[in-house]
């Protein structure tokens with residue numbers, strides 16, 4: 102890893118950063134209907150840390166996640182994953198990098214209904230042309246506490262269990278960074294807690310880097326820090342805060358936006 106946002110001394114560095122955004126702008130659409138979703142965001146996500154991204158509706162959270170994960174190309178600025186600048190990469194190289202280094206968990210689990218938990222978890226390796234070992238797949242399921250449900254299809258699992266299978270599916274490739282967009286948005290409190298404890302444990306026990314967009318202060322409180330967005334810009338940060346403190350800051354942002 103060599104480059105990062107320009108420092109005060111004009112040098113660049115990415116040491117310890119799993120993902121780095123430097124002056125990222127993202128404009129959706131063109132002409133009079135164009136929307137500036139991100140307006141010069143510079144931000145790093147250190148390896149082995151858990152960051153929650155919060156902000157009012159429309160503040161650019163999902164756009165940030167999509168740009169940081171290489172799903173969308175920003176209009177301007179630089180995105181590095183594991184020190185690799187995504188800008189110059191062609192579509193094929195970008196797809197490969199995403200497949201090898203990035204994991205995604207969305208609000209809806211996106212599992213394949215016709216496949217068992219085990220087959221779903223093995224899917225990313227199959228797509229990468231690898232023949233997954235049974236132990237490897239079972240180990241990923243064990244990590245999310247579901248090795249005994251390996252033969253079950255998504256319809257035979259609860260919402261929280263499906264989300265945990267989705268997390269196991271991302272873990273199988275040992276991604277440099279796991280992005281989660283509202284991972285608990287469709288879950289009740291109890292299931293949300295299990296999923297958040299799992300994400301926290303992955304960070305603490307395995308040094309996994311997690312970046313999560315959420316509207317839920319209780320979920321965000323599991324993070325090492327909360328990054329606040331408003332109108333496509335950084336609007337502050339909170340370190341290791343309680344759900345109450347986070348909720349108060351977000352409410353304040355919503356009032357002023």
Ligand SMILES: Nc1ncnc2c1ncn2[C@@H]1O[C@H](COP(=O)(O)OP(=O)(O)OP(=O)(O)O)[C@@H](O)[C@H]1O
Nearest residue numbers: 129130136137138157158159160161162163164165
């Ligand atoms: N594909 C798109 N085309 C046009 N505008 C878009 C597109 N995607 C997002 N936007 C706009 O960009 C802005 C930021 O959207 P984004 O989805 O990133 O916000 P968000 O903070 O994730 O919102 P929410 O919390 O409501 O999901 C919004 O004004 C949205 O309408």
